[in-house]
Amino acid sequence: MNVTQLSVFIENKPGHLQNVLKILGEKNINIVTLTIAETSDFGILRMIVNDPEGGVRALRESHVTCSTNDVLAVEIDDKPGSLYKAIDTFARRKLNIEYMYAFTEKRGDKAVMIFRFDDIDAAKKAMTEEGYSIVSKIDIMGA
Amino acid sequence: MFNKEYEAMPVDKLKKLQYERLKWSLTHAYNNNPFYKKKFDAAGFHPDKFKSLADMKHVPFLYKQDMRDNYPFGLFAVPMSKVVRVHSSSGTTGNATVVGYTKNDVGVFAEVVARSLAAYGATENDVVQVAYGYGLFTGGLGLHYGAEKLGAMTVPISGGNTERQLMLIKDFGTTIMACTPSYMLNIADYIEKKRPDYNMRATRLRAGVLGAEPWSENMRKEIESRLGIEAFDIYGLSEVIGPGVSTECSEKSGLHVFEDHFYVEIIDPETGEILPEGEKGEIVYTSLTKEAFPTIRYRSKDITRLYRDSCKCGRTLIKMEKVTGRSDDMMIIRGVNVFPSQIESVLMEIEGTEPHYQIILDRKAALDDIEVKVEVNEKLFSDEVKVLNDLSKRIGDRMRSALGISAKITLVEPMTIPRSEGKAVRVIDKRKI
Known part of the structure; x- marks a missing residue:
């Protein structure tokens, strides 16, 4: 099982991000981590939330364009050099990362990297072979 | 065909009828409306000089601005006691135009809409849901009276409230929706977003009578494939009568103009010269039978072309291409x-x-x-x-x-x-x- 990411289209204008957050907040959707990719006109808000399906429902009701897709969540040690090591695996196997972001777990010694790949299965296989633990349920951790 | 005598009239006979009716219409406007009299006099034209259809080029044009200048009733050509209905554009003060109808005019309006509906194969067995706005806009009442004249069950729901539209389509067994093409797409969007459980294909809806704004062939394809209905174009403008000036038939290739009531010409929008049949330009309308509000050489600003083919539907009426733009939208x-x-x-x-x-x-x-x-x-x-x-x-x-x-x-x-x-x-x- 992969982690489901919720992505939202927002115009790069004051108040637009706020509107999305308001909708999610009102429906009790908790955001574990997020990242925004921005262009001059628009941005894409990508989030890991405790209830992606509920998020999609709430946003659609308010005519907000959104989608969900699978991302790879990998647990790494929260210490210098560990991200380098993880990425090295992908580089050696020529797996291209579309984008990535991270959060640290509450208990403190681990971080979770969220990776977006075109070929998520190949990336998953690579990480498993290198002994990384793949996170499949974010909600029990950060939420 | 709702009225075969006129819709399938041999062309030479039709032209003769047009000449006679034009002569009446020009004379009526000249004798009964001071604005037209002044305009014709200034252009050196008198209805007595109208000897053949070719003389139309001497008749001065009517512009939207003339209608605004004569707000509200300055272009009427009958005593106000004979006017039974008015419609108006949504313009604000100084912008609005008002059109009037006698009892006969209302009858002609209903007739051309009934003919249009019949051209898509509608009969008294159909249920027509009129989702054009009712009110001063000609769409709602126009389709309403036409559908009634045809004998169809008419559902006067007016525009908006999509949830209710869907409910009545299902509950009343609506077979034909009359609305703007953009609203029809709006309905498709609504179903997709809010009512994924609603299956339009499981209803009796089979056609859309769509008009009041220009729309493309691609938009037709999208409406037809998303809703599983046939989309037909009905065309009209309130200055001429409202919807029903021309209509598509089951062939969906061009719109037949009801030439026994409306005379059409294509002109070069820059020079005002009449262009030969088949060339693209601005379409100009003259009403042939209207009493309250004669429309003489009205500059529609709609860009199209006119042609006659032997349409499989059997109508001999001239066809206009689907209007894809307006000279002032250009x-x-x-x-x-x-x-x-x-x-x-x-x-x-x-x-x-x-x-x-x-x-x-x-x-x-x-x-x-x-x-x-x-x-x-x-x-x-x-x-x-x-x-x-x-x-x-x-x-x-x-x-x-x-x-x-x-x-x-x-x-x-x-x-x-x-x-x-x-x-x-x-x-x-x-x-x-």
């Missing part, structure tokens, strides 16, 4: 003539794009600048920036190759472009300000 962008409908066609070609767009024209550093805003729906959306940038690029490239213009494509959020239950605002021209 944008001249860096010297290139562009109609909003052409931009719509490009958008429709890009997979998944619905025509919710807006064109914004501006002038920057003395150069025309065109921006096309396109709403990003879920079919177009991606979590990857490169995919969305590629989408903008593809639209921009296609516009450059198809229309010869370089536009800035801006992706915007859904429902941010004003979309109407009536007419859509497609172009904002800031250059005039």
Whole structure:
């Protein structure tokens, strides 16, 4: 099982991000981590939330364009050099990362990297072979 | 055919009828309306001089501005006691135009709409849901009276309230929806977003009678495939009578003009010269039978062409091409003539794009600048920036190759472009300000 990411289209204008957050907040959707990719006109808000399906429902009701897709969540040690090591695996196997972001777990010694790949299965296989633990349920951790 | 005698009349007989009726209409306007008399006199034209259809070129044009100048009733040609109904454009003070109808005029209006409905195969067994706005706009009452005249069960629901529209389609067994094409698409959107459980194909709805705004063949395809219905064009303008000036038939190739009530010409919008049959230009209307509000050589600004073919439906009436633009909608962008409908066609070609767009024209550093805003729906959306940038690029490239213009494509959020239950605002021209 992969982690489901919720992505939202927002115009790069004051108040637009706020509107999305308001909708999610009102429906009790908790955001574990997020990242925004921005262009001059628009941005894409990508989030890991405790209830992606509920998020999609709430946003659609308010005519907000959104989608969900699978991302790879990998647990790494929260210490210098560990991200380098993880990425090295992908580089050696020529797996291209579309984008990535991270959060640290509450208990403190681990971080979770969220990776977006075109070929998520190949990336998953690579990480498993290198002994990384793949996170499949974010909600029990950060939420 | 609702009225075979007139709809399938041999062309030479029809032309003779048109001449006789034109003579009456010109004389009626001249004798009973001071504005027309003054206008004809100033142009050196007198109805007595009208000897054949070729003399139409001597008759002066009627412009929208003339109607505004004569607000509200200055163009009526009967005593007010004979006027039984008025319709008006939505313009504000100084902008509004008012048209009037006698009892006979209301009858003609109902007749041409009934003929239109019959042309799509409608009969008294049909249930027609009229989702055009009822009121001063001619769409609602026009379709209403026409559907009643045909003998169909008429559902006067008026525009808006999509949830209720869907309920009645299902509960009343509606077979024909009459509304604007953009509202029909709106309904498809609504079902997709809010009522995925609603299956239009499981209802009895089989056709849409769509008009009141220009729409493209691509839009027809989209409406037909998304809703599983046939989409027909009904055309009209309140200045002439309302919807029912011309209509598509089951062949869906061109609109038959009801020539026994309306005389049509195509002119060059720049020079006013009459163009030969088959050439594209501005269509000009003259009413042949209207009493309250004679319309003599009205400059519609609609761009189309006229032609006669032997239509399989059996009508001998002249055909006009689907109106795809208006001479005043025509944008001249860096010297290139562009109609909003052409931009719509490009958008429709890009997979998944619905025509919710807006064109914004501006002038920057003395150069025309065109921006096309396109709403990003879920079919177009991606979590990857490169995919969305590629989408903008593809639209921009296609516009450059198809229309010869370089536009800035801006992706915007859904429902941010004003979309109407009536007419859509497609172009904002800031250059005039």
